[in-house]
Amino acid sequence: MPRHKSEDDITAEVLERFAQTPQPRLREIMLSLIRHLHAFVKEVNLTEAEWFQAIAILTETGRLWCSDKRQEFILFSDTLGVSMVVDLLNHRKPEGATESTVFGPFHRLGAPEMPAGGNIADRDTTGVPTLVGGRVLDLDGRPIAGALLDVWQAQSNGLYDSQDAQVEGMHMRGRFRTDAEGRYLVRTVRPVHYPIPADGPVGRMLRATGRHPWRPAHIHFVVSAEGYEPVTTHIFDRADDYLNSDAVFAVKESLICDFVRHDAADDAEAARLGIAPPFYTVRFDFRLKKAAKAGASVLEAQQRLAALGTQAAQ
Amino acid sequence: MPRHKSEDDITAEVLERFAQTPQPRLREIMLSLIRHLHAFVKEVNLTEAEWFQAIAILTETGRLWCSDKRQEFILFSDTLGVSMVVDLLNHRKPEGATESTVFGPFHRLGAPEMPAGGNIADRDTTGVPTLVGGRVLDLDGRPIAGALLDVWQAQSNGLYDSQDAQVEGMHMRGRFRTDAEGRYLVRTVRPVHYPIPADGPVGRMLRATGRHPWRPAHIHFVVSAEGYEPVTTHIFDRADDYLNSDAVFAVKESLICDFVRHDAADDAEAARLGIAPPFYTVRFDFRLKKAAKAGASVLEAQQRLAALGTQAAQ
Numbered sequence: 001m002p003r004h005k006s007e008d009d010i011t012a013e014v015l016e017r018f019a020q021t022p023q024p025r026l027r028e029i030m031l032s033l034i035r036h037l038h039a040f041v042k043e044v045n046l047t048e049a050e051w052f053q054a055i056a057i058l059t060e061t062g063r064l065w066c067s068d069k070r071q072e073f074i075l076f077s078d079t080l081g082v083s084m085v086v087d088l089l090n091h092r093k094p095e096g097a098t099e100s101t102v103f104g105p106f107h108r109l110g111a112p113e114m115p116a117g118g119n120i121a122d123r124d125t126t127g128v129p130t131l132v133g134g135r136v137l138d139l140d141g142r143p144i145a146g147a148l149l150d151v152w153q154a155q156s157n158g159l160y161d162s163q164d165a166q167v168e169g170m171h172m173r174g175r176f177r178t179d180a181e182g183r184y185l186v187r188t189v190r191p192v193h194y195p196i197p198a199d200g201p202v203g204r205m206l207r208a209t210g211r212h213p214w215r216p217a218h219i220h221f222v223v224s225a226e227g228y229e230p231v232t233t234h235i236f237d238r239a240d241d242y243l244n245s246d247a248v249f250a251v252k253e254s255l256i257c258d259f260v261r262h263d264a265a266d267d268a269e270a271a272r273l274g275i276a277p278p279f280y281t282v283r284f285d286f287r288l289k290k291a292a293k294a295g296a297s298v299l300e301a302q303q304r305l306a307a308l309g310t311q312a313a314q
Numbered sequence: 315m316p317r318h319k320s321e322d323d324i325t326a327e328v329l330e331r332f333a334q335t336p337q338p339r340l341r342e343i344m345l346s347l348i349r350h351l352h353a354f355v356k357e358v359n360l361t362e363a364e365w366f367q368a369i370a371i372l373t374e375t376g377r378l379w380c381s382d383k384r385q386e387f388i389l390f391s392d393t394l395g396v397s398m399v400v401d402l403l404n405h406r407k408p409e410g411a412t413e414s415t416v417f418g419p420f421h422r423l424g425a426p427e428m429p430a431g432g433n434i435a436d437r438d439t440t441g442v443p444t445l446v447g448g449r450v451l452d453l454d455g456r457p458i459a460g461a462l463l464d465v466w467q468a469q470s471n472g473l474y475d476s477q478d479a480q481v482e483g484m485h486m487r488g489r490f491r492t493d494a495e496g497r498y499l500v501r502t503v504r505p506v507h508y509p510i511p512a513d514g515p516v517g518r519m520l521r522a523t524g525r526h527p528w529r530p531a532h533i534h535f536v537v538s539a540e541g542y543e544p545v546t547t548h549i550f551d552r553a554d555d556y557l558n559s560d561a562v563f564a565v566k567e568s569l570i571c572d573f574v575r576h577d578a579a580d581d582a583e584a585a586r587l588g589i590a591p592p593f594y595t596v597r598f599d600f601r602l603k604k605a606a607k608a609g610a611s612v613l614e615a616q617q618r619l620a621a622l623g624t625q626a627a628q
Contacts, residue, residue: 005413005566007402013563014395021523029364030523032357034394036350041399043346050343051391051400058387062376073372077365080348081328085355086365088321099319209335209344249327252319 127189143182441503457496
């Protein structure tokens with residue numbers, strides 16, 4: 001043991017201790033964590049006051065801002081861009097497959113099953129009617145019949161149903177199936193941009209770093225089908241002001257859609273559903289890649305959703 | 315925006331966003347944090363399940379294991395070696411000055427003032443009597459009169475007074491002053507090794523990584539004097555079994571002392587204090603460096619202690 005330990009001596013000693021971890025995967029994670037955590041502290045020459053502030057923020061985040069209604073650590077992961085990196089590492093898509101993006105904290109299990117053209121926004125009185133339609137296809141462009149689309153969206157007041165004390169039960173959520181030609185059709189209202197919850201430590205971080213809390217307007221989808229890998233994604237509105245500065249970094253070029261405005265009754269599906277102008281139509285085709293193990297993917301998607309719901313509610 | 319974002323595209327986008335942080339120091343910290351956090355996630359190819367586990371551990375740590383009696387995030391910092399790196403970065407000592415080590419969570423403000431030879435262990439019935447003495451010196455070896463030594467130690471049952479429901483008020487704590495020759499003398503019992511609290515997430519981490527929770531036997535000191543930089547440190551017992559595997563990595567060679575056993579009444583100070591053999595004596599001289607701003611250091615030490623106490627109790 002040297003007379004004066006250097007900061008690198010300390011790191012070497014800690015790495016040596018963790019190198020004895022029996023389980024190889026945990027050992028790999030702990031050694032990498034130690035290397036990066038120590039390198040960060042040394043690189044910025046962290047003061048004791050800053051270290052105390054970090055301890056205090058972590059403590060406050062866990063004690064006061066994590067409940068069955070709120071998950072501030074996930075919000076930190078989202079706003080620091082970590083969630084999108086994890087998403088990408090776990091869902092690498094071949095060229096042509098629909099890209100994934102963050103799941104977010106607002107999915108709920110058991111959204112109502114709806115027929116094609118079913119209205120998920122039947123209690124939203126201020127949004128402009130919008131029809132989202134298209135097909136679910138495989139990577140060769142062949143339609144996938146019976147694919148499931150789990151859809152959810154914020155209300156026109158910027159709140160999800162679960163955030164809005166005025167709303168009973170589920171609203172702006174539905175599950176749709178594709179027909180024999182792989183077609184789906186969702187009736188909703190045009191989505192709005194909305195702020196992520198900014199009254200806690202993440203909000204303070206955003207303000208201190210000169211960032212806004214807004215997410216560009218989007219609609220959430222989880223699309224799954226027997227024999228295919230499910231995809232968790234959004235579609236975004238190309239006209240939105242926050243497309244280039246999403247607070248959670250979830251925008252991908254391939255997920256941006258044109259919301260086409262209609263000022264005349266010039267759309268057959270809208271006319272059939274009795275939608276009067278003005279209204280919007282959006283076309284988006286989802287392309288799924290074959291699952292490695294055929295047959296398991298729908299179940300996996302359901303389990304993944306269930307696991308996400310449970311974890312977020314802890 | 316590229317059609318497919320890579321994981322490095324995401325990191326670049328996040329860094330660009332944080333580069334707009336107005337305050338330079340916060341900007342420096344956030345950019346370094348993002349670089350290392352993202353690099354860690356990519357290096358280990360973190361799975362979604364592992365990400366969820368990390369979120370769950372952070373949440374549990376804050377919600378269930380941080381209170382006015384327990385600070386599990388500090389315990390994580392200690393057991394991951396981060397606290398010792400921060401300590402070193404903030405207290406670089408010139409050759410000859412007493413090295414610092416972790417403050418720990420068990421200091422209490424307002425320990426009783428005691429005369430030279432005062433017994434901090436008067437209610438400890440099982441420990442072997444021990445006299446710790448020496449001098450407080452400057453870097454030229456000149457004695458510092460009137461230096462303050464704030465001393466605390468675990469009881470022989472391995473618990474600090476604040477952890478032990480059987481103990482009322484303060485025990486194993488005292489504040490001593492040096493005499494005109496810089497001498498101090500503390501009567502106590504020989505310290506024991508003890509486990510850090512291992513019933514929470516840190517305990518699970520130690521078990522999973524094949525580590526034990528023990529700290530080698532030690533006595534805590536904060537030594538301060540007008541015009542000198544205070545030092546927060548321990549002295550360690552060279553005979554301890556856990557000297558090479560301290561759970562919080564706090565041991566430094568220069569802080570290890572010989573606890574000399576006496577089986578005869580062969581020590582003048584012990585005889586004067588009425589201590590019967592067997593007993594131990596330890597000699598340790600503290601060497602303080604001059605404060606950059608003369609006169610401020612005692613006050614700074616007090617404020618630092620107060621801040622530490624308050625923060626740890628949050």
